[in-house]
Amino acid sequence: MKIFIGNDHTAIEMKNKIVEYLENKKYEVINIGTDSSSAVDYPDFGYNTAKLAVENNTLGIVICGSGIGISIAANKVKNARAALCYDEKAAEMARKHNDANILALGARVIAVQKALDIIDVFISTSFEGERHQNRVNKLNNL
Template identity: 40%
Template sequence: MNITTMYCGSDHAGLGLKHLCIRHLHNQGWTCTDLGTTSEASCDYPVFAAEVCRTVQTKGQLGLLICGTGLGMSMTANRFSSIRAALCTNEYMARMARMHNNANILCLGARVVGDDVALAILDVFVRTGFEQGRHQKRVELIDSVAGQG
């Protein structure tokens, strides 16, 4: 499957970085769908994480979730079957999340990584493919041990 769409969500703390990431991806030819929030007013991150996860589950594309630390978004996202959300703070983590874990959602902490680092992480995440091979079995085990397989 050719992945060319990113479904994006954030809470109020991640709003600015989300907009920056969407512009960055658009400039690279990606289609981005912003699933909220659209305001800097305080809001509940699980609502937006759930929206992105459900969309990724049904559409089979990639997701991006951003909150202050990335922790809440990643914890919420990983409750959904077939979602493998990776909280990444550097490019190596993003590369390994895609290559070895077939991560389908990138989580970022807007208060943890600077804009330039966040964009570098995002670039690696979207450009890296899944190696499959021995890693396929492990990805299947993730769902199996979680009672989803």
């Protein structure tokens, strides 16, 4: 599976550890985030990551300091359903009930190991469909 990952300057260390972790699990990770500590604008990276994930019908991960701003940017892409998750239960429910395709994380508010645990749940959980499909359709048509 191909996974797109984007980040701002606050999340370089977390992004690099996530990329290494996912590549060790044999995922193809496409890094479109910054690798520079110079300040950048998270909306650019959130939007571009979500756009590529949606266009390629795959998952994306976006990371900024809190995860809030970059998730807002990602959700500007039609058919992107970015979910900001601080724990595994949120990641599970985002996938099961909302068919979330973009995971947003906050590098300043969660530890790297916690982020990896959240990612494992996000990637391994499937959308339940059925009664949730109509709601996801509504989200996509907003």
